[in-house]
Each structure stands twice: as structure tokens, then as C-alpha cells.
Amino acid sequence: MSLWTSSDAAAATGGHSTTVWNAQGVSIDTRTIRPGDLFVALKDIRDGHDFVAQALEKGAAAALVSHRPENVDSNAPLLIVPDVLKGLEDLGRAARARTRARIAAITGSVGKTSVKEMLRTVLSRQGNCHAAEASYNNHWGVPLTLARMPADCDYAVIEIGMSNPGEITPLSQMAQPHVAMVTTVAAAHLAAFDSLAGIAVEKACIMDGLLPRGIAVLNGDIETSQILQDHAAEMGIKKTLFGEQGGDWMVQDVRLTGDVTIINARHADQHYLFKLSVPGRHFAMNAVGVLAVTDALGADPVAASLDIAGWVPPAGRGTREMIVTDPANEESIELLDDAFNANPTSLAASLEVLAASAPQDHVGRLVKGRRIAILGDMLELGDDEVGMHRAIAGSPYLNDIDLVHCAGPLMHHLWLALPDEKRGQWAETAQELVGQTPRLVDAGDVVLVKGSKGSNVSLVVDAIRKLGHRRSQEN
Template sequence: MTLWTSAEAQAATGGTAQGVWSCTGISIDTRTLEPGDLFVALKDVRDGHDFVANALANGAAAALVSRVPEGVSPDAPLLIVEDVLTGLEQLGVAARARTSAKVAAITGSVGKTSTKEMLLSMLGDQGRTHASVASYNNHWGVPLTLARMPQDTEFAIIEIGMNHPGEIAPLAKMTKPDVAMVTTVAAAHLEAFEDVAGIAVEKASVFEGLAPGGVAVINTDIEHAAILMAKAVDCKLRDVEFGTHAMHFKLNDVQVQADTTVVQAETNGTPLLFKIATPGRHFAMNGLGALAVAEAMGADLALAAQSLGRWSPYKGRGVRETVQLDPVENHLTLDLIDDSYNANPTSMAASLEVLAASAVGQNAVHNRAGRRIAILGDMKELGSDEIALHAGLAHLEAMENVDVVHCIGPLMKSLYDLLPEHRRGDWMETSAEMLNGITGRLHAGDVVLAKGSLSMKLGAVVDAIRKMGHRNGQS
């Protein structure tokens, strides 16, 4: 299906289209480019113009550029604009304007991507649905997601993130959502803000993108919910609350089981029961908020709850898997919880709670029960309180049910030093160092959580644990 013709793209951006072409997708990376894509030559670590010739050679329909790059024919299929990022933003704005889709914007300190993926499962079963890929939620990810939106889309879910003050409102205004949700407000990217209240103000600015009468979906359990609710009033929005004391979507009970979370809630007094096929109270809360968004977008709530039951976490965000350690002895396994994509104190506490509630297996080799093991990396961008926030993990109630904690990074050393001797595993400066001897630290029957900020590269640790099965012939 054609996404943009050269004439449409030229009109949207005010640029100059060379040749007559049409594209079926949009790419910013030649490694994932598909034939027929419009390649967008953004400037990041490398200048995208350096890759235009390669993109065209690999089947790109055209390239969005600010000049004709070296090695590219002067009559190559191009869309030449003054600034490439601005051109992408203009495509995003035009894509939003030409569709009649109901659009939701999702932001929050924790749970944005999981909630977006929940909504994609729900709404995708009820209409043509478009959503952000992975965590494309920043100044280029939002316009890229919008620009990729087909004109016949019925539902769209746009994830919006931030690192610094003033980033969310422009992206929200570009998105023009019908519904906006704040999952939670917590100490994430705190180094750029005076306090968590400042983060709440920034998150609340997502409501500035909605027209009066739009719907603001708010987690009333968070400490600074009043800031969000006041902003919704200022923007003349209808607020829909979710949480344990919420008026609209009330969470009554959560039962976290080995591989399932069972939730009893009510919506405006009517019972609402749903299940999520992964353990975690935080997933229950995000799921309840996602159901509120789905209903606000006109979806059938009962069908949405059924779809939610078929959702599972995105890679690196709490997905749980079993690693078979022996190709013959099928009972020799360990469970791996891959939450290696990101971390802040709130999400770390939630993940440790899941680990603490996990049922361990039996280690037949050593004739004992398995252990609950946490491999934790530094949480970045926490500002002047970063040492205290890491050390504070030692006092979490969940820690009482964690058997061994391995720590990675200089900040996690503050946690490591506070751990009691019987719980203290190893401390390493980097994930690469933790890889050495990783197989000796883990045994059959164990449940292992790996979590840290993305820059700590715990994904390498996760891969090494997975390969404990590969080395024995598992594929």
C-alpha cells in the first residue's frame, strides 16, 4: 500500500521532489530498510546523507535529504528540504491531519512501552491499528511514527518520552491525541529536574496536545496525581481515573501467580475481571489504565480485556523464559526474567517484587531448592540522590525473599555494600566482567532477574544466560 507519493510528500514538507515516486514505508536506518521505503537522512552519531547511496542501491524508493549527497546522481529520487528533521516533522503533522483515526498518547516515568504494547493488542483486535515501534518516543521517534501512519488507520498509539523539561508538550501538540495517559510519575531522569514534582509537571504537559473535551487518563495512586488532575482541568479535559481508590477504573485485588496476574477491578461500579499472562502488580496497574484508554477511544471493553489476556511483555521489559540446561534431562532448567532494557527506582522495585514472588524449581544436582537471584546494573540519570536511591534498594521488602544479589556498576556498589553477607553475590564494574564465570553463578532451579539501565548493557548478560541452554544443544 502506498504511504506517500512524491507529490504528497512535497506538499507536506514544502520541499522539492525529484522524479515521480511513491513509498510504502519510512526508514531511518539502512540496516532495517525495506525495498520501497523512503530513507530519511537524519543526522545523529553519523550523518544520514552518508548512507543515501547505499539506501537507494538497496531498494529505497527515495530519500529525504537537505542536499544531494556525494555519490548520488543529481536526478536520483529525492525529496530535498531545508532541514531533514523538520521535514520529517512536517510529514508527521500531515499524516495526523489526513487520518480520522482515534489517537492515544502514552507517557509516564515507567511502563510507557508495555502499556503501548497492551493497547496495540487490544485495539489491534478491533480495528486497523498503528503504534510506535519499540521505544521510538523522542524528538525524532514521534514524528517518524506519525509519518508512518497509513491514512486508513482507525486507532493509533503514540508513545511520548522525555529526558529534559519542555520536550513532551511539542510532541503532544504534533500528535494531537484524542486520549492521553500518564502511567506513573517517578524518579527517572531526575538529574534534569529539581524533584519528582517537576517531573509530574512535565508529564502533565502531554495534556496540552488534546483539544478541549479530550480525555486525560490519570493514575490516582501516584504521589503527584493532583498536578496531573489540575492540568487536565486547565486544558478543559475529561479526566478518567484509574488506581486503588479511583473513581472510574478501580483496582480491587491483584493476585500474582507463577506466570499469571489475576486482577479484580470495577469500572463505574461494574465488576471487571482480567488476566495478564505474566506476573507483576505493575503490569496489573498498567493494564487497568490501558483498558481505560481503550474504552475512551471507543473500543469494546469486554473484548479489550480478553485481548489483554493474550499480551506478553516486550523483549527486555520483563519477559520471562525458561532456559533448558541439559538437552536430555528436561527438568534441569532455570527461569530468566529479562528486564534489561531500562531501570529506575520504581521499576526496579516492581521487578524485585516479581522476583521475590517467583516460585523456584528444584536443583536435583545439588539436592536443594533453587534460588532467587538478581543481577542488577546501575540506574542512570538520577541526579544528586543517585547513591542514596541505589542504596535504598537494600531496604525493600522484596529483598527479604531474594537469595543472591549480583551488582554491576559504580552506583550499584552502594547497594552491594549494604547487603547482608548471605545475600551478597559478586560486584563487577561492567557487564562484560560479570560475563566471566556467569555459568558458575547459576544453577538448575534458579529464577534469575537481570535489570539495569540500557547503557549498562545487561542485555549481554541475558544473552549469556540464554546460551547456557545453547551450549548443551538447545536451539
């Protein structure tokens, strides 16, 4: 069954199709395009029209373009529209209109990708669930996710992000969700907002596209929760709260035990005792929010609580790996790869996980295994970015962390504020730490690598992996 026929796509976009074609998927990247995909020639750093010929050579069914590129045959299968991005948006809206799926839209300063993947895991056990394979949550990612949605799916999970004010409302209205969730509001993208309250106001806009009788699932613990709740009240939207401090879905107890998180939660008269296959209090909060979304969608939250153990974080978002440095002597480094994103809230959560971890003694060069944090700059925090970095030195979790290595000019302020016994190496860039990696960590250590993507601290993750043989810790 085709995802898009030439006639359906032309009707959705108001465009002109040069030939008859059938597409099985939608792609914006010739590096990952598959035969049968409709190639969308978006203009970003490069103009997608420059890659149309390559897409067709790789087997694309057709290309969505605003004109026929010079190096493309006159009989090539093209869908010609005035504006390619608008054409993609039109495809997304048409895909949304033709499906009967129950749809959840997810936003939040921290955790939205993890929640999306948790929901994919649990909802896929209860029906056909559609969600993007990556963090496609911006002005082209949301319509692309919608345009790829099969008409016959039962559930869809749409991740919606923002960098500036005014971005969430049109994306929510495009998705038209039945349930809208805000994971949390934290100091991320503060450079574009006056305050945390301003971020909360923008995050609340996830509710603007809710269908009639839609439900908002909101974090009741955060200091800006009332802003979210007020927005729901103004729009006459039913809300469901989750959190440790009270609400409809109550997190009663969270225990980090080795490689798992044990969660005790309650909703109405139903008690839930379940586990995640990774440690993290922040993951536990998100997981209870996932049960609330599952229930609001009309799916089974009890089954979801059992199935959620099958979820593991995506790469760079808290993935736990064992790097075997000496197979003969069973020596290894435990790596917590959280190098995709960082702000003060997510860093505090990651430090808690590190503090609760168990290093191995009597292996490697040192007698005692250590808990080590390697931290890159947290970006887009606004005017108080220096103070936010320095304040990490006051984290109670540092009491149980042995050493902190830092990379970047902002993390230099944390490094200077650390007690001498916890102060490791500092470098201007993450690249400069790469060559020092064999001396920064040792077998028996548990090592957290955390920073904003732009800090390039993922280079250190790669360097640690090269010290041995990677083995994922999945239960």
C-alpha cells in the same frame, strides 16, 4: 496503495521532488530499510546523507534530503527540503491531518512502552491499529511514527518520552491525541529535574496537545497525581483516574500466581476479572489503565479485557524465558529479562515479581532452587543516586530473595548494604560478571536481570542464554 506519493510529500514538506515516486513506508536506517521506503537522511552521530546511495541501492523509493549527496546520481529520486528533521515533522503533521483514526498518546516514567504494546494488542482486535515497532518516543521518533501512519487506520498509539524539560508539549501538539495517558511518575531522568514534582509537571504536558473534548487518563495512586489533575483542571480537560486507592477505574485485587497475573477491577457498575500472561503488579496497574484508555477512545473495554492476555512484554522489559540447561533431565533456569531500563519504582516492581516466583528444587548442582537478582546501575537519578541505590537494601521483597549480584559503581552501594547471607558477587562492570555467569546461577534458579540500558547488564542476559537453549514462556 502508497503511503506517500512524491506530490503529497512535496506538498506536506514544501520541498522539491526531483522525480515522480511512490513510497510504501518511511525509514531512517539503511540496516532495516525495505524496498519502497522513503529514506529520511537524518543527521545524528552520522549524517544520513552519507547513506543515501546505499538506501537507493537497497530499493528505496526516494530519499528526503537537504541536498544531493556527491555520490548520488543527478537523476536520483530525491525530496529536497531545507531541513531534514523539519521535513520529517511536516510529514508527521500531514499524516496526522489526513487520518480519521482515534489516537492515544502515552507517557510516563515507567511502563509507557508496555502500555503501547498492550493497546496495540487489544485495539488490533477491534480495528486497524498503528503503533511504532520500537520505543520511538523522542523528537524524531514521534514524527517518524506519525509519518508511517496509514491514512485509513482506525486507531493509533503514540508513545512520548522525555529526558529534559520542554520536550513533551511540542510532541503532544504534533500527535493531537484524543486521549492522553500518564502511566506513572517516578525517579527517572532526575538529573535533568529539580524534583519528582518537576518530572510530574513535564509529564502533565502530554495533555497540551489534546483535541477538544479529549480525555486524560491519569494514575490516581502516585504522590504527584494532584499535579497531573491540576493541569487537567487548568486546561478544562476531562480526566479519568485509575489505581488501587480509588478513582474511575478501580484496581480491587491483584494476584501473582505462577506465570500469570489475575486482576479484579471495577468501572462504574461493570466488574472485570481478567488475566495477563506474565506476572507483575505493575503490569496489572498498566493493564487497567489500558482498559480506561480503550474506553476513552470509544472502543470496547470488555473485549479488551479478554484480549489483553495475548500481550507479552517486549524483550528486555520483563520477558520470562526458560533456559533449558539439560534437556535429558529437564533442568532449566527461569530468566526474567528486564535489562532495558531501571529506576527505583520499576526495580521494586521487578523484585516483587522475583519474590513471588517459584524456583525448582532437586535439580542442578544445588539441592534447593534460588531466587537470584543480578542488578546493574540505575542511571540519570540525580544528586541522590547513591542513596537510592543503597535504599534498595530495605525492600521487603528482598526477604524472599536468596542472593543479589551487583554490577557497577552505583550498585556497589547496594551490595555493601546487603546482609551477608544475601550478598553475592560485585563487579565494576557487567562485562566482568559475564565470565562468572556459570557460577552465579544454577538449574532450578529463577534469575532476574535488571538495570539501565547504559549499565550493559544485558550482557549477563546473553551469557545466561548461552548456558542452554532458550524457550520463551508465552501462554
